[in-house]
Amino acid sequence: MAVVLAMILDALMGEPKWLWDRVPHPAIVTGRAIAWMDRRFNTGTYAGGVLTVALLVIGGLCLGALLTLIPGIWVEVIVGAILLAQKSLVQHVQAVANALRLSVSDGRASVAMIVGRDTRSMNEPAVARAAIESAAENLSDGVIAPVFWFVAGGLPGLLVYKAVNTADSMIGYRTPKYLEFGWAAARMDDVLNWVPARLTALLIWCVAQTRAPWSDIRRDAALHRSPNAGWPEAAIAPALDVSLSGPRSYDGALEHFDWVHAAGRKDANADDIDAAVGLLWRAWTLALVTVVVIALL
Numbered sequence: 001m002a003v004v005l006a007m008i009l010d011a012l013m014g015e016p017k018w019l020w021d022r023v024p025h026p027a028i029v030t031g032r033a034i035a036w037m038d039r040r041f042n043t044g045t046y047a048g049g050v051l052t053v054a055l056l057v058i059g060g061l062c063l064g065a066l067l068t069l070i071p072g073i074w075v076e077v078i079v080g081a082i083l084l085a086q087k088s089l090v091q092h093v094q095a096v097a098n099a100l101r102l103s104v105s106d107g108r109a110s111v112a113m114i115v116g117r118d119t120r121s122m123n124e125p126a127v128a129r130a131a132i133e134s135a136a137e138n139l140s141d142g143v144i145a146p147v148f149w150f151v152a153g154g155l156p157g158l159l160v161y162k163a164v165n166t167a168d169s170m171i172g173y174r175t176p177k178y179l180e181f182g183w184a185a186a187r188m189d190d191v192l193n194w195v196p197a198r199l200t201a202l203l204i205w206c207v208a209q210t211r212a213p214w215s216d217i218r219r220d221a222a223l224h225r226s227p228n229a230g231w232p233e234a235a236i237a238p239a240l241d242v243s244l245s246g247p248r249s250y251d252g253a254l255e256h257f258d259w260v261h262a263a264g265r266k267d268a269n270a271d272d273i274d275a276a277v278g279l280l281w282r283a284w285t286l287a288l289v290t291v292v293v294i295a296l297l
Contacts, residue, residue, distance in 0.1 A: 002076035002080060003080060003147060003150050003151055003295070004291055005081075006077045007084060007147065007288050007291065009078070009080075009081035010081040011284065013081065013087070014087030031166055031170060034052070034056070034166060034167050038181070041181070045180055046183055046184065048181050052181075056160070056163040056167055057160050060156060060160035060161075064158065064160070067079060067155050079158075086284050088142075090281065092134075093132075096111045096270075096273055097273035097274050097277070099111075100269070100273070107270075108127055111131050111134075114130075114131070115133075116250070117250050118249035124268075125268045125269065126248070128273055129244050131273045131276070132236060132242065132273060135273075136200075136236040136244075139280055140228070140229070141165060144199055144283075145161060145165070145196035146158055146162060149196075164189050167185035167188075168185045172185045173186075194227070196228075200235070201221070201234065204235040204236050204239060207283050208235070208239035210240075217231070218234075220261060223245070223258040224257075233245065233260050234260055236276060237260045237261035240264070240272050240275050241261075242268040243259045243261050243263075243266050243268075245260045246266075
């Protein structure tokens with residue numbers, strides 16, 4: 001039941017600012033450790049990256065095992081709630097819709113906090129699409145995947161997943177600096193997210209009022225450059241009847257990506273972001289019910 005209580009506590013409390021203003025968040029601590037290993041082991045080879053991932057996995061397993069030895073379930077509940085991100089995800093996505101209703105420039109400033117692409121020249125549909133894509137991908141990475149590994153491996157599984165996912169977000173890039181060093185983190189993150197990404201798509205599909213054939217979701221998921229991120233996007237796009245992905249700019253360079261659910265509307269707006277937030281909560285609720293059933297069995 002620790003996973004169930006952790007999910008509920010996260011949904012109620014989110015990220016308490018008063019706490020993280022006083023002590024560093026575990027993600028910050030993990031990030032500092034990865035940054036140190038980057039400086040220490042990044043010699044532009046695969047070996048340094050493999051060593052980094054190995055240390056993160058071993059560290060997560062050991063720390064998780066030690067925490068599990070503490071009597072009672074409340075350590076697991078509290079640590080789990082801290083490492084889940086349902087409420088904070090919803091708050092960040094909803095903030096984009098609220099800002100977009102004020103002006104496009106406000107929407108750009110808000111969505112810039114949750115996406116890595118260029119936002120300076122975005123119009124209203126581009127801002128809305130970016131927010132919806134972030135909602136779908138982070139439901140998988142920040143909620144369903146941690147819950148999956150918490151259920152499958154307890155605290156050790158959860159901590160390993162979060163460490164690897166953080167490493168991927170920091171060093172898993174195809175740049176000259178990280179092409180080889182970040183390879184292990186990126187591939188390990190792909191492996192750990194393979195099942196959760198597809199589960200996330202299934203959850204969205206189950207709670208959507210408008211469902212595309214699963215074959216369409218599988219087809220559109222394959223259009224994404226990531227083996228996993230395309231799945232939740234491919235599920236949420238037809239549920240909202242909006243086209244996602246498409247052209248966008250990174251570091252001043254326009255990149256042309258295929259449209260996901262190309263037959264959908266190209267004029268996404270703040271109302272569509274609201275609808276995406278509703279889907280996030282319904283998918284979370286179905287995930288919670290599923291975990292309760294697993295716990296009872």
